[in-house]
Amino acid sequence: MSRIAVGTPDFKRSNRAMFFGGFSCFALLYCVQPLMPLLAHEFALTPAQSSLSLSISTGTLALSLLVSSVVSDRFGRKPIMVAAMAVAALMTLACAFAHGYGQLLVLRALLGLALGGMPAIAMAYLGEEIEPASLGLSMGLYISGSAFGGMFGRLLASTLSDFLSWRVALAVIGVAGVLAAGEFWRSLPASRHFRAGAGGVKALAGGLRQHFTDAGLPWLFALAFLLMGCFVSAYNFIGFRLLGAPFGLRQSVVGAISFLYLLGIFSSVWAGKLADRLGRRGVLWLVMSVMAAGLLLTLSGSLLVIVLGMALTTFGFFASHSITSSWVGRRARPPQALASALYLFFYYLGSSVIGWLAGVLWAWGGWNGVVALLGTLLGGALLIARRLRGLAPLEPVQALAPAG
Structure with missing residues (x-):
């Protein structure tokens, strides 16, 4: 049976x-990211403590990814993804009614656990169902x-929290998540190339x-x-910088920086096409250099230059x-869902x-300290990208996409 083209x-x-x-x-x-200064004020938290509202979710999500990938290899892709989206949306709704910061963190941790059933399995689904030239x-x-x-x-949370409250913001986003789960279930074609594999600890270890x-x-x-x-990390703390002196911007104005994500919508598709045509090795280090250059621009004292830096x-x-x-999707041998999960x-x-x-x-050092850390880490990432330029492709295997 042919793959989707x-x-x-x-x-x-x-x-x-x-x-x-x-x-x-x-x-x-990530809807809580622009709300961190508000949470810090309402619950008397430090910036590092308020960042736990996001870090605890991403941490539990990371832990649940490996388990969900094994489960999906046994029971299928679509049912796990639909359930993950629905439960995460309901947890977001529940967060709007949290009585304290501790309860909010528990709900955010459960949200992360639920979402573990979505991203890695989505990558595995695409790797299995989409033809290599279109992946x-x-x-x-x-x-x-x-x-x-x-x-x-981010934008909706910032705007609603500025004019109403952060609780209303989370409730509205939770409802949007429920609607998105329904559309996902309605639209996604059933798997045609999925083959159930043995689950359990032995399969995971192998x-x-x-x-x-x-x-x-x-x-x-x-x-x-x-x-x-x-x-x-850049988006976690840029809000604290722009809300404080010398800028003193409103919450909704700071949230408007999320419009820069429109660039990500364009660049992800553009880079995918370019990598399909020119190869991942030659494109990756170039776009990573753009990211590093943008981070350095945010050290400027000019608001316009800071916005340009965040855009890059x-x-x-x-x-x-x-x-x-997409490189992981092309290179991974079975179990592909586990490769995506890793x-x-x-x-x-x-x-x-890192957050x-x-x-x-x-x-310790305000925004300059944050940029010093992130710049060092991006320097290491560029060295890895340079190393990957010499990576030899894998030999194609029957019924698998040519490896990258």
Whole structure:
């Protein structure tokens, strides 16, 4: 049975569903990011403590990814993804009624556990169902949905919290997540190339050996950790900088910086197409350099230059993520869902660990301390990208996409 190709009705349906899936995942997960200063004020928290509202979700999500990938290899992709989106949306609704910060953290932790059933399985689904020549475009469209969700969640949360309250903001975003889960269930074609595999600890251990002994996958996992950690940390603390002196902007104005995610919607699709045409090795380090340059620009005292810097950081991150995630999908041998889960395990672990560490650096040196940390980490990521330029492709295997 042939795989889904560009221009077919199933390609349109699958990409519409995955756009909503990426939208929901990022909107539900990151809607608290612009609310951190408000949470810090209401619950008398430090910036590092308020950042736990995001870090605890990304941490539990990272832990649940590996389990969900094994479960989906046994029981299928679509049912797990639909359930993950629905439960996460309900947890977001519940957060609007939290009585204290501790209760809010518990609900956010449960949200992260639920969302573990979405991103890695989505990558595995695309790797199994989309033809190799169209995979970069399809992955880019999925990531563009993530970018739109990240923008929508942050922008809506900032605006509603400024004029109403953060509780109303979370309730509205939770309802949007429920609607997105319904559209995902309606649109996504059933799997045609999924083959149930043996689950359990033995299968997990064998899959871990398979992927960590590969010459390229561990380096791609390291890039996921570094890139996502740096990107999330920049957005975590840019709000604290712009709300404070000398800028003193309103919450809704600071939230408007999320419009920069529109650049991510474009760059993820653009980079996916470019990588399909020119190869991932030659494109990856270029878009990562754009991200690093943008981060350095945010050291300026000019608001216009800071916004430009965040724009370049956003453009470079989503382009880099589009390339590395599709590279994992092309290179991974079975169990592919576990390879995707490992990539995203390190992706969200980076968000949690580096996001928390950046809070420590903020307390020590403000925005300059945060940029010093993130610039150092991005320098390491560029060295990894340079190493990957010499990675030898894997030999094609029957019924698998040619490896990258």
